[in-house]
Amino acid sequence: MNPDLQNQLLHAQTRRHFFRDCGVGVGKIALASMLANGGVPLAQASSSDTPAPPHFSPRAKRVIYLFMAGAPSQLELFDYKPKLKELEGKPIPPSVIAGQRYAFIQPDAAVLGPQFEFAKRGQSGIEISDQLPHLSRVVDELTFVRSCHTDLFNHSPAQLFMNTGNGVPGRPSMGAWLSYGLGNEANDLPTFVVLKSGGSLSGGSGMWSAGFLPSKHQGVPFRGEGDPILHISNPAGIDRNIQRDTLDTLERLNSLQAERTGDPEIDTRISAYEMAFRMQSRAPELMDFSQETAATLQSYGAKPGNGKAAFANNCLLARRLAERGVRFIQVYHSGWDHHSNVAGGIKGQTRQTDQACAALIEDLKQRGLLEDTLVVWGGEFGRTPMVEASAALGRSQGRDHHPQAFTMWFAGGGMKPGLAYGQTDELGFHVVEKPVHVHDVQATILHCLGIDHERLVYKHQGLNFKLTGVEEHHPVTDLLA
Numbered sequence: 001m002n003p004d005l006q007n008q009l010l011h012a013q014t015r016r017h018f019f020r021d022c023g024v025g026v027g028k029i030a031l032a033s034m035l036a037n038g039g040v041p042l043a044q045a046s047s048s049d050t051p052a053p054p055h056f057s058p059r060a061k062r063v064i065y066l067f068m069a070g071a072p073s074q075l076e077l078f079d080y081k082p083k084l085k086e087l088e089g090k091p092i093p094p095s096v097i098a099g100q101r102y103a104f105i106q107p108d109a110a111v112l113g114p115q116f117e118f119a120k121r122g123q124s125g126i127e128i129s130d131q132l133p134h135l136s137r138v139v140d141e142l143t144f145v146r147s148c149h150t151d152l153f154n155h156s157p158a159q160l161f162m163n164t165g166n167g168v169p170g171r172p173s174m175g176a177w178l179s180y181g182l183g184n185e186a187n188d189l190p191t192f193v194v195l196k197s198g199g200s201l202s203g204g205s206g207m208w209s210a211g212f213l214p215s216k217h218q219g220v221p222f223r224g225e226g227d228p229i230l231h232i233s234n235p236a237g238i239d240r241n242i243q244r245d246t247l248d249t250l251e252r253l254n255s256l257q258a259e260r261t262g263d264p265e266i267d268t269r270i271s272a273y274e275m276a277f278r279m280q281s282r283a284p285e286l287m288d289f290s291q292e293t294a295a296t297l298q299s300y301g302a303k304p305g306n307g308k309a310a311f312a313n314n315c316l317l318a319r320r321l322a323e324r325g326v327r328f329i330q331v332y333h334s335g336w337d338h339h340s341n342v343a344g345g346i347k348g349q350t351r352q353t354d355q356a357c358a359a360l361i362e363d364l365k366q367r368g369l370l371e372d373t374l375v376v377w378g379g380e381f382g383r384t385p386m387v388e389a390s391a392a393l394g395r396s397q398g399r400d401h402h403p404q405a406f407t408m409w410f411a412g413g414g415m416k417p418g419l420a421y422g423q424t425d426e427l428g429f430h431v432v433e434k435p436v437h438v439h440d441v442q443a444t445i446l447h448c449l450g451i452d453h454e455r456l457v458y459k460h461q462g463l464n465f466k467l468t469g470v471e472e473h474h475p476v477t478d479l480l481a
Contacts, residue, residue: 052183054450059414059480060374061185063178063445064318064329066357068349069159069201070336073383073399074407075428076115076346077129079146083426084385085113092386096429103153103401104339105388111427112387112399115343124418131350134358141361141370143415143479146407147422147431150381150438153403155337158380159203162438163330164211165467169204172211172458174442175328177467178449179210179217181456186325189286193326194219195317197310198334198352203380208330212460214264219330222317286320289313299359312356319363322373336379339388340395361411374413374448378441382406385427405431408441413448416481439473447475 075081089110097107118127122139135142152158157167164171172180175192184191194208201207208219258266289297289304296302302316303309311333318329333353338345357377364370383399383406390396405424411417423433443453446467453475457464 052181054182055452055455056450058448058450059372060412060448061372062322062325062327062329063175063374063376063413063449064322064331064360065174065376066315066331066333066353066360066378067159067163068336068353068377068379069198069203069332069334070155070338071158071379071381071383071401071406072336072349073338073342073346074146074405075383075385075399076342077132077350078127078144078407078409079405079424079428080114080118080127080129081385081424081426081428082114084111084428087111087427088113092427092429096425096427100404101153102384104390104393104395105384105386105400107386109384109386109388109400111385112342112397115346122418124420126418126420129346131346132354134354138358138361138411140418141365141411143410143417144407144420145409145422145436145441145476145479146405146420146424147434148378148382148406148408148436148438148441149431150403150406153381153401155202155380155401156204158401158403159201160206162378162380162441163203163207164209165439165442165469169206169209170211171206171209171465172213172217172467173206173208173219173330174445174467175208175219175330176210176213176217177446177456178328178451180213180458181451182327182449185327189321189324189326190220191326192217192219192328192330193321194221194330194332195314196221196332196334197314198332201332201334207332212465213458214267216267219328286324287317289316292316296363299355299362301355301359308352311352312359315356315360316363319360319367319369322364322369323367338383338398339393339400340398342383342397342399345398364412370412372413374415374445375411376408376445377410378408379406385429402429404429410479414480415448416479419479421476421479434478436476437473439468439471440476443468443473444475444479447477448480 075084091108092111094108100107117130119130120127121136124140126139126144128136128139150158150161152161152167160169161167164173179191192208208221210216210218254266289302296316300316301309301312304313314331318331321329336345336349361370361375364373364375382402382404384402386400388395388398388400405428421434422431422436424430425432446453446456453466453468457466
């Protein structure tokens with residue numbers, strides 16, 4: 001280091017530096033005092049990277065969220081409606097569609113029957129499509145919610161709503177809320193990791209944003225092969241000792257600036273540099289699938305370096321991240337937007353995803369991880385019982401966006417296995433029993449991790465914000481074992 005700069009840094013040392021460098025810190029002293037006097041709200045206790053205690057005993061330690069972007073058709077996968085086959089080609093009754101809006105079709109479009117056969121599976125006898133032969137093996141481990149509904153009917157706002165609780169960009173994502181609320185248990189990996197396959201996402205990076213939370217809580221996108229993050233490897237001629245010295249110098253300079261300005265984003269920058277340094281030693285081992293048995297790779301259909309197996313690779317990587325303490329693993333898979341040829345589209349997507357989803361459940365269970373890992377599967381909304389057909393757009397035998405009803409499934413993390421919850425009408429149009437709003441889903445996920453969604457708040461521009469909005473919503477405790 002330049003001697004003049006070193007002297008400047010030494011002269012700038014204060015009692016604040018002493019507390020920081022000796023590992024105590026005024027904040028930690030204050031926190032210990034507050035905890036001794038009855039505790040503090042979870043959100044305050046997690047201002048550092050130290051894991052914070054939950055509001056109550058959690059059922060899950062981590063979440064793997066398999067987000068099927070584009071909105072899978074529940075009518076071809078999970079919610080069998082023989083009445084649709086009976087009415088196929090006829091207009092849907094006006095009483096059913098009164099006051100409804102759609103993205104592309106007219107409300108009086110003809111009915112389209114289910115495109116596949118369904119059968120009861122497992123000891124639970126839950127009906128699912130013949131396009132899910134692998135998931136059929138683990139159906140008794142799953143909790144189906146057939147009565148989900150949302151407020152939005154276009155992809156970008158609906159995807160944001162499902163991931164952040166709001167249909168416009170700029171709000172914190174669910175993973176960011178969990179990072180803020182519970183802190184990090186993985187010392188050398190981020191709290192919140194994002195994996196992607198299948199193409200672009202309508203909701204964009206806002207779906208894993210920290211929003212108005214400190215930016216250290218945002219999701220970190222990983223790649224499915226090679227270095228998980230670009231530029232994580234040192235350039236030629238820079239060894240680990242040189243890099244450590246460089247980071248130490250940067251940390252001192254950034255700390256001086258933070259002292260002067262009080263800008264919390266400088267602390268985020270320091271944390272990001274340190275996390276990147278720690279990840280350089282952990283990331284190669286994380287991505288090395290050669291440690292997995294041939295049977296495990298075959299069960300997922302994983303083929304490292306093969307783009308066609310990207311979702312399978314990401315599911316296996318999600319399990320490896322879960323083992324290493326990552327709290328929220330978001331696996332996005334695009335391509336479910338079937339405005340035309342819904343049958344062909346579903347076949348293509350289930351070929352890419354069904355095997356890996358089932359393998360993930362089986363693998364987690366075999367390793368003793370399923371009981372405290374919550375697996376979530378679902379898209380942003382459902383698909384219409386009516387057919388979409390447009391000569392102008394070249395569409396036929398498709399389904400439009402349908403926010404009124406769709407299906408999600410869950411596994412592990414304290415959920416009640418072998419359960420089909422909620423019900424839609426005989427056309428699969430409206431929820432008629434046990435409705436579950438998107439905010440109820442979010443409240444339930446937080447509940448599984450020991451968080452009261454009403455108490456996980458962040459004050460921004462004078463208001464207390466939370467993931468689940470301002471209206472009254474509740475965790476669906478009937479889903480819990």
